[in-house]
Amino acid sequence: MTGDKGQARQRLLDATMKYVVAHGVGDMSLRQLAAAVGTSHRMLVYHFGSKQGLLIEVIQAVEEQQRQALASLLADPGAALPDRMLRFWAELADPSLWPAERLFFEMYGQALQGRPHTAALLDGVVESWLGPITELCESAGMPARTARARARLGVAVTRGLLLDLLATGDRQGADDAMAEFMAMQLQAPELQAAELQAAELLAAEPLVPESTAP
Amino acid sequence: MTGDKGQARQRLLDATMKYVVAHGVGDMSLRQLAAAVGTSHRMLVYHFGSKQGLLIEVIQAVEEQQRQALASLLADPGAALPDRMLRFWAELADPSLWPAERLFFEMYGQALQGRPHTAALLDGVVESWLGPITELCESAGMPARTARARARLGVAVTRGLLLDLLATGDRQGADDAMAEFMAMQLQAPELQAAELQAAELLAAEPLVPESTAP
DNA sequence: TCATCCCTGTACCATATGGTACGTGTACCA
DNA sequence: TGGTACACGTACCATATGGTACAGGGATGA
Numbered sequence: 001m002t003g004d005k006g007q008a009r010q011r012l013l014d015a016t017m018k019y020v021v022a023h024g025v026g027d028m029s030l031r032q033l034a035a036a037v038g039t040s041h042r043m044l045v046y047h048f049g050s051k052q053g054l055l056i057e058v059i060q061a062v063e064e065q066q067r068q069a070l071a072s073l074l075a076d077p078g079a080a081l082p083d084r085m086l087r088f089w090a091e092l093a094d095p096s097l098w099p100a101e102r103l104f105f106e107m108y109g110q111a112l113q114g115r116p117h118t119a120a121l122l123d124g125v126v127e128s129w130l131g132p133i134t135e136l137c138e139s140a141g142m143p144a145r146t147a148r149a150r151a152r153l154g155v156a157v158t159r160g161l162l163l164d165l166l167a168t169g170d171r172q173g174a175d176d177a178m179a180e181f182m183a184m185q186l187q188a189p190e191l192q193a194a195e196l197q198a199a200e201l202l203a204a205e206p207l208v209p210e211s212t213a214p
Numbered sequence: 215m216t217g218d219k220g221q222a223r224q225r226l227l228d229a230t231m232k233y234v235v236a237h238g239v240g241d242m243s244l245r246q247l248a249a250a251v252g253t254s255h256r257m258l259v260y261h262f263g264s265k266q267g268l269l270i271e272v273i274q275a276v277e278e279q280q281r282q283a284l285a286s287l288l289a290d291p292g293a294a295l296p297d298r299m300l301r302f303w304a305e306l307a308d309p310s311l312w313p314a315e316r317l318f319f320e321m322y323g324q325a326l327q328g329r330p331h332t333a334a335l336l337d338g339v340v341e342s343w344l345g346p347i348t349e350l351c352e353s354a355g356m357p358a359r360t361a362r363a364r365a366r367l368g369v370a371v372t373r374g375l376l377l378d379l380l381a382t383g384d385r386q387g388a389d390d391a392m393a394e395f396m397a398m399q400l401q402a403p404e405l406q407a408a409e410l411q412a413a414e415l416l417a418a419e420p421l422v423p424e425s426t427a428p
Numbered sequence: 429t430c431a432t433c434c435c436t437g438t439a440c441c442a443t444a445t446g447g448t449a450c451g452t453g454t455a456c457c458a
Numbered sequence: 459t460g461g462t463a464c465a466c467g468t469a470c471c472a473t474a475t476g477g478t479a480c481a482g483g484g485a486t487g488a
Contacts, residue, residue, distance in 0.1 A: 023327075024324075024327035024328070026240065026324055026327060026329065027329075102323075102326040102327055103327075105319075105322065105323045105326055106323035106324060106326060106327050107323070108319065108323060108377065108381075109316075109319045109320035109321070109322060109323030109324065110238075110240055110320060110323065111381075112316040112319055112320060112380050112381065113237070113238030113240060113316055113317075113320050114238070115238075115240065115241075122381040122382075125381050125382075126378050126381055126382050126384075127382070145390070146394065148387075148390070149387075149390040149391045149393070149394040150391075150394055152375075152378065152387055152388070152390070152391035152394075153371065153375075153391040153392075153394050153395055155374065155378065156370070156371055156373075156374025156375040156377070156378055156391060157367065157370055157371055157374055158374070159370075159373075159374040159377055160369065160370025160371055160372070160373040160374030160375075160377075161366075161367075161370040161374075163322065163370070163373055163374075164340050164366065164369065164370055166326050167322075167325075167326065167336040167339050167340055168336075168339075168340050168341070170340075173362075173363075173366055174366070176359070176362070176363040176366070177363045177364075177366035177367040177370060178367075179363070180360065180363040180364055180366075180367050181367055184398045184399070185398070187401070
């Protein structure tokens with residue numbers, strides 16, 4: 001129809017992304033997908049070699065979208081740090097992004113269980129965010145170690161609250177918790193002494209393993 | 215062998231839990247499971263009715279373990295709040311619990327995507343923790359609204375850092391971030407003014423949806 | 429001894445899956 | 459005009475899956 005080399009393939013990949021964002025990646029079969037995107041499963045194998053190949057491309061595309069989201073966080077350097085964080089949270093918490101975030105956590109969970117392709121997802125899943133955010137914190141005047149810990153904490157808070165939001169749908173509750181975190185940061189921008197104290201407590205803690213998950 | 219009614223069933227359920235904790239629940243087939251626990255897939259269907267039935271029981275068992283973990287958090291009321299939180303984190307972060315936590319996040323991700331059985335997992339996944347922890351915070355002197363937000367934040371931090379830890383294996387980094395959070399709490403136990411300010415900022419924020427996940 | 433009940437295994441079935449063989453159409457280039 | 463490369467569909471295959479029919483095994487109680 002088009003004739004342009006690779007164009008059909010790209011069209012299929014885009015349609016697949018849409019389908020996967022909407023339906024998840026867990027119980028995806030080539031035939032269902034093909035029917036949904038208006039082709040035959042034969043074509044998917046033709047263009048992507050195998051189901052694995054397709055999944056890998058999808059995951060890479062998701063990673064690419066993440067990197068772009070990160071880049072957008074670093075843009076607009078005019079605004080103050082808390083303001084930028086608020087904007088970022090407001091974007092992430094918007095329902096229009098929920099399907100993509102569900103997909104992210106689904107693939108994250110599968111990757112943690114060692115699913116072959118998804119495993120690569122874990123490589124930079126924390127580190128790639130840490131660098132830039134750490135710089136952000138340092139530019140706000142924090143010492144290096146504090147900045148890194150604070151950045152890590154920020155990523156954790158964001159993901160944890162997103163998990164909450166996706167499960168409960170309670171936007172108000174999640175916003176309140178994020179506001180609390182912001183407030184704590186505004187109130188306690190520097191706290192090397194207390195931080196050191198807490199770290200020592202943690203290091204000296206006797207470990208008492210017990211039943212299970214959080 | 216035993217003759218006691220229901221005992222064989224319980225044995226299979228226990229063995230299934232072990233298998234599922236170790237291998238995940240995503241690509242579990244009755245035959246693989248049966249081979250791993252030393253029986254035939256026929257018996258699994260016999261005892262649990264269907265694969266669905268088995269999964270439901272497994273998930274209920276996981277939830278039960280969660281409730282027990284929560285109960286253990288509330289025990290030992292002698293220690294101070296930050297100390298108790300540190301103990302709790304030290305327990306959760308111990309590698310012996312990682313497999314169970316991987317399973318938790320895997321099922322969480324599947325539940326977010328609407329997998330039939332797992333969906334029930336989301337019901338109390340946040341709320342059941344919020345109540346007790348909120349009480350904890352209130353008993354530490356926080357006003358009600360702050361306490362609830364702080365509790366929600368605590369759950370988010372814990373789960374977020376656990377996600378980090380499971381992906382990176384960087385115990386030190388996760389501990390540092392948790393210590394930072396503790397320090398922030400010690401430094402800023404009361405902050406109604408700043409909290410309100412942040413909440414208003416968040417409420418007035420113009421929403422600018424963009425690409426994708428966290 | 430017989431009957432009953434719980435448990436277990438073997439063999440089987442229908443289905444859905446990922447992947448392949450083969451044929452066709454269409455555009456472009458020589 | 460012929461040829462080549464890409465795109466696409468139909469039919470098919472081997473396999474693995476969840477679930478079922480059937481046939482006991484072994485213990486308990488009458």
